[in-house]
Amino acid sequence: MSGSSRVQLVVVCVDGGVPDTVSKWNFFSPRQLPGVPDQGTVALPTIFPSSTAPAHASFLTGAHAAAHGIVGNRFWDGEPVDEIRRRAGNPARTLHPYEASSLTAPSLVDWFTDRGAKVVALQFPQTFSRRADGSQIPSLYCLYAPARVARVPIGTPERQGLPPAALVYFDEAVPLSAVAGTGGPEGGLYLALGSGPARRSPVRVGETVRLETNLSVGELSVAVTCVGVDEGYGDLHLGTAVLTMRFGGLGPLGGRPHADAAGPSSLGIEYTANPEHDFQEAPRAEWVCRTTLEALAAHEPDVLFVRFNQVDHAQEFLYWHAARSGGAQASLAQQQILDTYRTIDHCLGQITDAVGPQADYVLFSDHGIDYVETHLRPNVVLRELGLADRMIFQGDSNIAYLYCDEPVSAVQRRRIHQALAATDGTIRPVDAATADTWRLPWTSGRLGRLAVMCGPHREFVYGVQGAGAESVRSASHGYLPSSPRMSGFFRMFGPHTDGVPQPGHLTDAAGVVRQLWSKRQCLRG
Known part of the structure; x- marks a missing residue:
């Protein structure tokens, strides 16, 4: 162990990490920091929708979507339907759910900077914004485009x-x-x-x-x-292309982009147990790790946020095969998922080695995973109803929001609900009581003119090609947090973690982080 960093707190999200897997294999432990107190791994119930953008917002704000405003991995807020349609195919133009400027509640980043702590964030949603307001922390975020x-x-x-x-x-x-x-x-x-x-x-x-x-x-x-x-x-x-966006003075690796082995795009397909895809990891975990180490050296932060999203990708492509296929294919899928955890575990070892035992470490995942066997295309239903020229569905895996320029008439509403229910019997409308149950901002324009939910092992997708419902072999997050499969994990270790309670819910995690930081400052003072 060679750490000599000034970092006091490291927060790492292993996107999609499953608590049983982390516990069974003792992943993300302080084994390279002998004698450092370890509080162990607990399950971390998540929010609804249990997906990356809203769940990270809840981690950072300690609130549900009704307060922080991030209602899904994709949402809109008053844009004309034609503009939504133009932007929908470009991840760089649908990035706002992941930006700090979309939050409607203060976050941990604000809390730390208000206290004079220097923060750096890599690949962590809601820690960056494309709005140039002079308050950007050094941060980085990646998107990808298909092969x-x-x-x-x-x-x-x-x-x-x-x-x-x-x-x-x-x-x-x-x-x-x-x-x-x-x-x-x-x-x-x-x-x-x-x-x-x-x-x-x-x-x-x-x-x-x-x-x-x-x-x-x-x-x-x-x-x-x-x-x-x-x-x-x-x-x-x-192959799968990676777009790297940098903010707040976080410069490129080595001062400029380059085309050698250090780049973020993967040179091959990792998740071969599922032969029905051509996805190459984007970005590679090793690149995220190296970028993190370079950012630590260049910026010397007090607090580091970093996210590894490779487990989420691996499980999305492999979990159905691991859980449902059986035989050699299931064994290979399980092994490739575990290999992805191990890669991130190795990366975390490099980070803890660089930072050292004086820091406290918070490890968590934003959600879990479950298998999906039906894709539902609500925009195909709109097309079949002759409404696609004036309306569009966008949203998350298990909740879809209808955006249109004019109010939806009672007749249109009834036709849409009937057609969706005929496509799949689990699709049901969201009313004010349902929105309140799942802490969604019912009066916000981000929920569109109407919203619908679907049942387990199903996922909304928002293309306009194909059938309204299609059998698939896939996996996803986003379902109701009452399902244990949607829970993430939480683990913390470090010299100040004794006596700091483990969170009982994702929305408790921000309070735990604040308590841990305050304890450090009191002991130092």
């Missing part, structure tokens, strides 16, 4: 001036160009991403290289595999 294929003309001395492949990421044009390697196509390709001067990276058929460039909204990183070379064209597979 795709491209066919790129190969430039040679005889074929100069060829146009690059025209890609679009986050609504921005991103050219991808290729020139022949030494000896022609057999010698491989040299690829460059972006316009203007760019480093060209060599790749042969069957090989993968990581390319990076700058967009107006952040740094783009993507793994590119050369699938083949044919008649002057290169056939390429572009």
Whole structure:
């Protein structure tokens, strides 16, 4: 152990971490800090919707959505339907549920900064905002875009001036160009991403290289595999791309983006027990860890917030197979989930080694996981009713909000409810009493003109293609917190954790963190 940091408190979210798994395998323990008091792992009941954006808001504010305003992983607040539709396909333009500026209650970040503590946050929702108000803490947040294929003309001395492949990421044009390697196509390709001067990276058929460039909204990183070379064209597979946005003076790794092994995009598909996807981890846990260590060295914070979202991804892709498929596929899925926990556990070891035993550590997850066997598409139902030109559903996994420019008539409301119920019998309307039960802000425009909920093992998705209901083999969070499967975990260790009570609910966690910090300050004073 080599820690000599000034950090006093480290808060780590292992997004989606399951308490039984953490307890059974003793993940995220202080084993590298001998003698440090460890309060053990407890289950942490979550809120509704039990998803990343609202749950992190509850962790930070100690409140439910009725107070903090984050009603789902996606919501709107008075925007015209045409604007919602234009923005809905771009994660960078639907980011507001994850931003501090959308909170309607004060957060732990405000509490710490009011007390003069220096805070740094990596990948942690509601710790950053794109509104430049001069109060930004050093912070970072990543988004991702799905994999795709491209066919790129190969430039040679005889074929100069060829146009690059025209890609679009986050609504921005991103050219991808290729020139022949030494000896022609057999010698491989040299690829460059972006316009203007760019480093060209060599790749042969069957090989993968990581390319990076700058967009107006952040740094783009993507793994590119050369699938083949044919008649002057290169056939390429572009993996899941990562967009890194930085705030408050948190600079890029090494001072600039680069295309080596340190980048955030993964070079391959990790979760192979589920053969029905092409997702590559975004961002990689190892990159989050390295970025955290560099941020600690560069900014020397008193308080560090960091989130690892890889367990959440692994379980979303693998949990159905682990829980429902049986046999060798279930065993492989379980092993790959555990491997993801182990990777993050190793990363946490590096962070605790860098920070040292003088700090207190709070580890938690925002929600759990459960399997899903039906996808429900409420926007398809609107299309079939002839209402899709003036209305749109958005929302979360188990609650959907209807946004439209005009009030919904009683006749329209009845038709929508009947059509949704015919699609799936568990879909039911949300009324004021239901909203009060689950602490949702019933009078807020963020809930739209009407809201509907669905039952267990189902998930709302918001595309307009396909059937209104479709059988799937998937997994998700977002369901009612009365289900134990939606609970996260909580663990804390460190020299000041003795006597600090474990939280009984996610909304208690902010109070525990404040109590832990206040205890430190009293003992120091």
